Amino acid sequence: MGSFTNVIVHLVFGTRRRRPWIQSGLRGRMHEYMGGVLRANGWKAIEIGGVEDHVHLLVRMPADGSFGTIVRELKLSSLSWTKKCYPEIGKPRWQGGYSAFSVNSKKLDGIRNYIRNQEVHHRSRSFREEYESLLKSNGIEYDPRHLFDRENPDDADD
Secondary structure, eight states: OOOOOEEEEEEEEEEEEGOOOOOOOHHHHHHHHHHHHHHHTTOOEEEEEETTTEEEEEEETTTTOHHHHEEEEEEEHHHHHHHHHHHOOSOOOSOOEEEEEEEEGGGGGHEEEEETHHHHHHSSSSHHHHOOOOOOOTTOOOGGSSSSSSSSSOOOOO
């Protein structure tokens, strides 16, 4: 007998120090590229979106999927692709961690719309405010001092 799963996850991760390097000219192409990375690894992209300093991925994971493995692959592959295709960006980097939230399939349309409307949403709310709200609404305990690499996004990279 085969394995049958329907595990839907909302993944979120940001740029290192929230540096806004995912500009609109790159964003759509990067999201398409990430969709290809997911497919190549047996995952299904349901929706991918974000703004200049973070990305949201609504995905269906395979029976043998691992959050850590796919996020690592997404980050490494997308950075390599960005450096090759957009060298003018300089040193794009992702933050060290990520968040993964389980999604009830009955709420799929609402989450898809939320991800699609990120640009409008972030006209009045920062990534930090959004991230803390997501953590709280998903019952995740956290220390606000350790959410991001550093508070000042203008700090020089390592």
